[in-house]
Amino acid sequence: MTDDLIRRLADDLKPVRPRALQRLLLGALLLSGIVAVVTMLMLLGMRPDMETATTTMVYWTKFGYTLALALLGLAATLVLARPDGRTRWPWLTAIGLLGALLILAVIQLARADDMMPLIMGSSILRALTYIPLLSLPVLFGALLALRRLAPRNPALAGFAAGIMAGGTGAWVYAFACAETGMMFLALWYTLGIVMVGMIGTGLGRFLLRW
């Protein structure tokens, strides 16, 4: 019986390219990232003050922080997609980044006359709606790719995919978001990204079993 199986598997053998796993996950990320960008352009459009915004530090902090979280999520996903995958440095680095961002935010608050607009902004609900929404295509693509892989811990791999998706969604959303508070970024963007991470955890537990 097992001999039969071996024969069938050997007949079914197709070559696998080196780094096929990396290609698969990167391909899924790029494709779904494009979907997220198009969705953002259709639903929200770029922020109107784009030209002046790109000269500010807040804009580039938003750009860098979200992109960094997306890439850290990708790095974790690439490792956790394997049966023997364990990794910790992406999480520690992400926590370190959040710490650095909080320090910047406190410095900005200390210099400001009115703190509340920098913390609460005027679009918390908008951010917490659109960040997960724009992350969904990426999360979907990543989970679809991961289903062909073999994560040692399905829930954790789902979380990593969620952070990658959340970071990408937030990065895309940042082009449409005119908030200027670092603390707004540190609190609400992070919350939006972690929410997507939680969705990924829950879905991963069921969808990534093998």
Add this chain to the structure above:
Amino acid sequence: MDTALIETRLRGLMIAALDGDAAAYRTLLAELSRHLRPYFTRRLTPAFAAHAEDLVQETLLAIHTRRMTYDRTRPFTALLHAVVHHKFVDHVRRQSIRLTVPLEDDAPIFAHDDSADALAKRDLNVVLDTIPARTGDLIRRTKIDGASIAEAAAAHGMTETAAKVSIHRGLKALATRFAGGPK
């Protein structure tokens, strides 16, 4: 054969297989199944020994469908161990669910016989009677009735440490007597 040699050999076969060499792949899978069958049989209780073949097949299938997750720069045995562990844990978990929650329509209601439990209890009493009464009672309270050591010690007016020592000695004496020596 020593493990480094096995690793070199299996890894060579796996990389050839990933490049599309079906003969190498067949050799690899056949060799794996030869190692995995006794491995699973040893780890399953005799009642489930028949599942070893299923587990072998599930493992081979997982390695096949998820061969993309093998990183050519890493040892193949690391991947193999991870897959085997995953499949084994998964299997045991599913089995234990099936064992504790029998959902079949024809679940045998009369399969569980309390008189067998009574017999076991009587055997237990006989065994515990062979050691001093207080020690036997301490063991009965802590290991069978589920009392804490503090409660059992209080019931006999001893300190916790003394109770612990007494229980330990009693179990050791039983082990020597019935299990062919202390483990």
